[in-house]
Amino acid sequence: MRRIGIDVGGTNTDAVLIENGQVVGAVKAPTTSDVTGGILDALSRLLATGAVANKPVDAVMIGTTHFVNAVVQRRGLIKVGAIRIGMPASASLPPLCDWPADLAKVVQGPIAMVEGGHDYDGRPFMPLDIKAIQRAARDMSAQSIRSIAISAIFSPLDPSHEQAAAAVIAEEMPQVAITCSSDLGRIGLLERENAALLNAALAELARHTIAGFERAIAESGLSAPVYITQNDGTVAEAVQAQRLPIYSFASGATNSMRGAAYLSGISNAIVIDVGGTTTDIGQIRNGFPREANSVVKIGGVRTLFRMPDLLSIGLGGGSHVSLDPLSVGPLSVGYRLTADALAFGGPQLTASDVGIAVGSLKIGDHSKVTHLNRNTCHRVLDHVRGMIEESLDHMKTEAGDVTLLAVGGGAFLVSQELDGVREVVRVAHGDCANAVGAAIAQVSGEVDQVFQNMTREQAISAAKRLAFDRATTAGADSATLSVIDTEDIPIAYLPGNARRVRVRCVGDIAAR
Amino acid sequence: MTEFRELSLDDIEALAVGAWILGTGGGGSPYLALLNMRRLYAEGIRVQLMPPEVLADDDWVAVVSNMGAPLVGQERLTDSRTIARAVTLMEEHRGVGFRAIMALEIGGGNSLQPLMAAAHFNKPVVDADTMGRAYPEAQMTSVAVGNLRPYPLTTVDCRGLEAIVEKVPSWKWMERVSRKLCTEYGSIASTCKAPRTGREVKDWGIPHTTTKAIAIGYAVRKAQAKHDDPIEAILSVEPGKVLFRGKVVDVDRRTTEGFLRGRATLSNLDEDRDSRVAIDFQNEWIVAWRDGEAMAMSPDLICVLDSVAGEAVGTETIRYGQRVTVIALPPPAVFTTLKGLEHVGPRAFGYDLDYKSVFA
Numbered sequence: 001m002r003r004i005g006i007d008v009g010g011t012n013t014d015a016v017l018i019e020n021g022q023v024v025g026a027v028k029a030p031t032t033s034d035v036t037g038g039i040l041d042a043l044s045r046l047l048a049t050g051a052v053a054n055k056p057v058d059a060v061m062i063g064t065t066h067f068v069n070a071v072v073q074r075r076g077l078i079k080v081g082a083i084r085i086g087m088p089a090s091a092s093l094p095p096l097c098d099w100p101a102d103l104a105k106v107v108q109g110p111i112a113m114v115e116g117g118h119d120y121d122g123r124p125f126m127p128l129d130i131k132a133i134q135r136a137a138r139d140m141s142a143q144s145i146r147s148i149a150i151s152a153i154f155s156p157l158d159p160s161h162e163q164a165a166a167a168v169i170a171e172e173m174p175q176v177a178i179t180c181s182s183d184l185g186r187i188g189l190l191e192r193e194n195a196a197l198l199n200a201a202l203a204e205l206a207r208h209t210i211a212g213f214e215r216a217i218a219e220s221g222l223s224a225p226v227y228i229t230q231n232d233g234t235v236a237e238a239v240q241a242q243r244l245p246i247y248s249f250a251s252g253a254t255n256s257m258r259g260a261a262y263l264s265g266i267s268n269a270i271v272i273d274v275g276g277t278t279t280d281i282g283q284i285r286n287g288f289p290r291e292a293n294s295v296v297k298i299g300g301v302r303t304l305f306r307m308p309d310l311l312s313i314g315l316g317g318g319s320h321v322s323l324d325p326l327s328v329g330p331l332s333v334g335y336r337l338t339a340d341a342l343a344f345g346g347p348q349l350t351a352s353d354v355g356i357a358v359g360s361l362k363i364g365d366h367s368k369v370t371h372l373n374r375n376t377c378h379r380v381l382d383h384v385r386g387m388i389e390e391s392l393d394h395m396k397t398e399a400g401d402v403t404l405l406a407v408g409g410g411a412f413l414v415s416q417e418l419d420g421v422r423e424v425v426r427v428a429h430g431d432c433a434n435a436v437g438a439a440i441a442q443v444s445g446e447v448d449q450v451f452q453n454m455t456r457e458q459a460i461s462a463a464k465r466l467a468f469d470r471a472t473t474a475g476a477d478s479a480t481l482s483v484i485d486t487e488d489i490p491i492a493y494l495p496g497n498a499r500r501v502r503v504r505c506v507g508d509i510a511a512r
Numbered sequence: 513m514t515e516f517r518e519l520s521l522d523d524i525e526a527l528a529v530g531a532w533i534l535g536t537g538g539g540g541s542p543y544l545a546l547l548n549m550r551r552l553y554a555e556g557i558r559v560q561l562m563p564p565e566v567l568a569d570d571d572w573v574a575v576v577s578n579m580g581a582p583l584v585g586q587e588r589l590t591d592s593r594t595i596a597r598a599v600t601l602m603e604e605h606r607g608v609g610f611r612a613i614m615a616l617e618i619g620g621g622n623s624l625q626p627l628m629a630a631a632h633f634n635k636p637v638v639d640a641d642t643m644g645r646a647y648p649e650a651q652m653t654s655v656a657v658g659n660l661r662p663y664p665l666t667t668v669d670c671r672g673l674e675a676i677v678e679k680v681p682s683w684k685w686m687e688r689v690s691r692k693l694c695t696e697y698g699s700i701a702s703t704c705k706a707p708r709t710g711r712e713v714k715d716w717g718i719p720h721t722t723t724k725a726i727a728i729g730y731a732v733r734k735a736q737a738k739h740d741d742p743i744e745a746i747l748s749v750e751p752g753k754v755l756f757r758g759k760v761v762d763v764d765r766r767t768t769e770g771f772l773r774g775r776a777t778l779s780n781l782d783e784d785r786d787s788r789v790a791i792d793f794q795n796e797w798i799v800a801w802r803d804g805e806a807m808a809m810s811p812d813l814i815c816v817l818d819s820v821a822g823e824a825v826g827t828e829t830i831r832y833g834q835r836v837t838v839i840a841l842p843p844p845a846v847f848t849t850l851k852g853l854e855h856v857g858p859r860a861f862g863y864d865l866d867y868k869s870v871f872a
Contacts, residue, residue, distance in 0.1 A: 088670045090589035092548050119698040120584050126671065153587045188586045190544070294829070394833045399761050450583075489765075500583075 002057050004046065004224070005439025006039055007255055007432075008064040011335065013038035014435040015046045017057075023263075025051030026432045035066055036212040043220040056224070059509065060217050063229040063438040066209055067202050068249040071299040074102065076205035078147055079109035080197055081140035081176075083169075085116035085128065085152035085161050086189070095151070095193055100300035107201045109145050112136035116161045117153035120450060121496075125153055128161045130168060137172035147177040149200040151193035155182035157449050177203035183244060184305045185448055187500070191295055191304035198301060199246040206245035210238050227441065227509070232306050233258045233288045234444035234506055237475055247306065249298065254308050255437030257282050257289050260405040262440050263427045269403040270395055270421075272388065273433075274410030276318040277332035279388075281311045281395050284405075286484045288506070290397070306446065313391050315384065317361075317410035319351040323376060326383055343368050351413055354380045361412045385415045393420055407433050442506040445471025445481075452496035460486060463503040476507035516636060517561045521553045524627065526729030527722065529823060531623030533732070533746070534725055534841075536813050537827040538796035539620015539646030540582045548592045549624060552631045559627050562612050562636035564719050567710030571611035573638055574599045575655075575708055576629055577622045579667075579690065580700035582828065588700050590621070592628035594670045598704040599629050601666040601674055606707060614638035614713065616653065616705055618721040619646030619796075625702075640717040644844040645813050648771060648795040650690065651683035652856050654846045655708065658716035662686045666704045669697040718844040724750070732822040742822020743837045753870055755800060755808055755838040756789045757781065757819060763830055771795055776816070776830050778838070789838065791816065793827040798861045800838060808840045808870045809858045811847035815839050840870040 007014045008031055017025040027049065029041035039062070046052060070076040082095035095111050096104050114136065116128035140148060148169055152161045159182035166178045181196040214226050228241030231250040241248060257271040267287040273280045283290040289308035296307045314330020318337045321328050333340040333348055340346035342353040343364030349372075355361030357369040358377045396402060401422040406414040407430040416424050427433065447466040451459035464483060472478045485504040519527075528542040567573065576595055578585070603609055613626040613633070618641040626637045642653035656662065665677040665686060675693050680686045694701040708717070727749045735745035746752065758778040765774035777790045790801045797814035800807050808814050816825045819835040830836075847856050848869065858865040 086588070088672075090591060091670075092551065092591040092593065093544065093589045097551065098547055120581070120587070121698075123698075125588075125698065187583060189589060190586075393759070394835075397832050399832070 002055065003439045004043075004057055004060045004222070005435040005437070006042060006060065006062045007252065007434035007438055008035055008038060008062065008066060009252060009434065013042045014432050015042040016432050016435040016439055017046060017051045018436065018439045023429050023432070023436060025049045026429060026435070034212065035064065035209060036216045039213065039216045040220060043216070043222070047220065057222055058224060059227055060222060060224050061227045061229055061235055061438040061441050062213055063251040063255045063434060064209075064248060065252045067206065067245040068298065070202060070205055071198055074106055074299070077106050077201040078204050079145060080107050080200040081109045081136070081145040081148040082111045082197060083133065083136055083148060083150045083165060084111070084113045084193065085150065085165060086125065087113050087115045089117070089125065089153060090189065093190065095149075095197060098190065098302060099194070103299055103301065107197060110136070110140050110143055112139070116165075118155070118158040118161070120154060120157065121452060122158055128164055130164070133165045133168045134172060137169045141173050145176065147179070147200040147203040149179045149181070149193070149196040151181035151189060151196055153189055154187075155180070156185055156187055156192070179203075179244070184246070185446065186304045187448070188304045191302050194301050195246055195303040195305045198298065198303065199244060202245040206242045210242045214238055229255055229438045229441045230306070231308060232291065232444060232504070233437070233441060235441040235509070240474070250307050250310070252434060253280050253282065253310055254289050255434040255441075256280070256407060257284050257308070257437065258287060258440065259433030259435070259437030260407045260427050260430065261287050262436055263429055263433060264405055264425050266403055266405060266425060269405050269425070270392055271405045271407065272392070272411070272414055274406070274408040274413055275316045276337060276409060277314070277316045277334050278312050279315045279391070279410070281313075281391050282308050283395055283397070288484050291485075309395070311391055311395050313387065315351070315387055315413070317350070317352040317355070317413070321349045321351055321354060321380055323349075326379060328380060328384055328387065338364075351380070351384065351410070355412045381415065384413050385418065388414060389419045392418065396420070443471055443474050443476035443509055444504060444506045445469065445474060445476065446502070446504045448500070448502040450498055450500050452498045454497070456488060456499060459499050459501050460488060460503065463501040464505070467503045467505045471505050471507055475510055477510040478507065481505050481507035514563055514566055516563075516566070519559050519561050519627070521550065523726050524549050524553070524624070526733055527623060527726045528729065529732050530725030530727065530729030531618055531620060532824040533728055533815050533817065534623075534644070534721070534813065535619035535646040535824060535826070536796045536815055537793055537824070538648065539617060539622060540585060541826070542621045542624050544585065544590050545621050545624035545628060548590060548628050549631070552592060552628070557631045559630045560636040561639050561722060564638050564640045564713050564717055567611065567638070567713055569709060569711040571710035572608050573708045573710065573713050574602060574610040574613045574629070575616050575642065575705040576613060576625050577616035577703055577705065578625055578700070579694045579703050584698060584700045585621070588670075588698065590628070591670060592631055594668055594702040595625050595629045596632035597674075598666050598668040598702045599633070601668060601676070602664070602704040602707060605664065605666065605676055608707070610635060610707070611710065612636045612638045614708070614717065615641040615722070617641060617643045617646050618725055619643060622646070623722070623725060637722065638713060638717070639722045640713060640719045641721045642717060644718040644721050646796050647856060650687035652860070654716050654718050654844065655706075655712065656683040657846055657849070657852045657855050658712070660708065660712055660716060661706055663706055665690055665706060667693050667697070667701045668703070669701060673697060716846065718846065735822060743817060743819065743839065746817075746822065746839065750841055752839045752841040755814075755840055755870070756802070757837045758789065760830060760832050760834045760836060761788075763832065772827060774827070776827075778836060781835070791838065794861055795827060797827065799858060799863055799865070806865055806868070809863070809865060809867060810861060811843035811852065811856045811867070812870050813841035813843060815841060842871050843869070
């Protein structure tokens, strides 16, 4: 397999070519505001290395933080029509009821709340009110709404009411983009609905951006299919990713973790990615990031969907260092390191200056930091070590020592000896870990629902069958499928030995 | 205390934080109930808090709570009109008018249910409840300890399902029958419990628990804003004791007989790494053990708090690695009598232990 992985970051667009599991070419280009320009630039640099030669490329996988940035910066979003199925329940808390006002102002369109939905045990909560949905569609059409989010109570258990509503709307409004909350998973109506609304608000940006990606790949002379990498380290075909842009929100961090795991050959570890301003810590299990089980706020909106469990702390190479009292970060000189740090003639003592003084970082002018005595440097590094040790412990799910993969430009701050760590592994090509993570992504299938009147084993195997079906539908080669995550939680109060089971499986992309 | 007090939205935000702490690990998150109150306040509605002392002996007080599975509550979001309907249904059934509304349970999401109902009636909320915390069953209340009449009870589902439990011989029967109704509704129901007279509330209610929860909530929120120690802030408003500071090293969870049971094990952060504390839970924290010896038990309130944020850590969500501080708060006096201990002492939860208070 020959694949190109591209990571569109805030500063750089990285591209790598992977051939039979080896990195055979890696380049960087500046990210451009239209995203496409940076990709074209990176690809032409990659082609210029000669690594691609004239041999065909099987796939191009792109990871981007473009969509999450759009939400955070409130740009490129459109008004969304919200359809909530579940009346008469939840009426006092309509869609967008807990959004920050500035974002609600941009996104909130007409809201329709209609009867329907299911109970936790699969019984219909109320019959679906098709007529009300038709009326809502006509009203939204009259208001020129171009994107609609549909949510229904307990739709992760039974999505049929959302699907029926989507069919009615598609008939009334053939051009409209539709997001169903059941495509986004998790129990928790408000948070799942919020995710659907954010996704719907991104509908046009996603269409333009992904069309731009495909154009850029075609213009660079490659004929390979384009895949977009997702939060969970898997990929979606461009057409699918365009439908669910929020699934790429955290793909940058995920790709970095998976790339580090791949490059090191270690598939179970904690990964620490130390940048200029922040440090991201996550856990890799079987080569995939562990997922967050709780609410994740995006742009001030509470959401619950497939996101990696990440801990970010204000520590990086550019972190401000104060000596009395001793503190490191969260303020940082950021991208101005080479202007503001002491070792570059600037006024600010940074974590990098301490690294340069003790010789663990070889940049800048060492003579400008020789006044930092050994004792002082060690006090600072001990403090940093304490910060890292505590954060690592937070990310562990059980006692015992772990393997730590250290990547990123600030990885020199990670001490070789850490409490609770068996071994610190520094990864070769660590600076292109994200693009490598993109290049190696696979296709997944996931199930998260409540099973009743079954033994634990029966419930897990029923969930597994459903997950395999979903992965195959999403384009996986069924012969390569394997389960990467199983979790089951007994549910208090519910009868029938109720158990919520989550199973995720992955497989290679099926040949076309 | 005889003054009525209009609750501000800040008071209610603080109440949500404090009530979650008094939930002693259970009771459900107050978040969705708080969202209801924010919207009602945005419409201009205000709720009055009434000291129990002001009640006349023959006033009638509605005691309300939402019953059911927290999971279902995440999909069928609590709506102030449903709990209000449970109160109206009781008034219609009994042919009396309520003077005020009171919480069954000040711990967790149910702390806000009387406010949600009151918002629709222009009636005050009594500054009291019947648990002083959260407990899992109907007989674990001060009014059950007082042998007050357990019936009738109204149950409401937002689809227009309404049922009244007219008569039961005991609180345990009320628990069984109402649980069955609740399950049939889809494991969630808004309920108005047996109405109480003003005399009964004054004799058997646990007074001033709303004020207490608000004070705890303010202490935590202020400490968070000033980056002070929130645990110290709580202890400055409540005569509690720190039992342990450490981190979670193991959580063992299982569901039996409809309860979430299990044990969380904590270890010391710095020196003394061998010293461990284990806390058993049955929806709520019930008994804390240190090196095999019981160090705190129900009815003492055992609260597990996030050491940095000061907010409560629930039994459903506690996980490995969390930095937590365990504190004990004094129990309501009604639960430390022999009769009280029969209802909520360690033996009521299956532990062969004699109750020994942290505060003895």
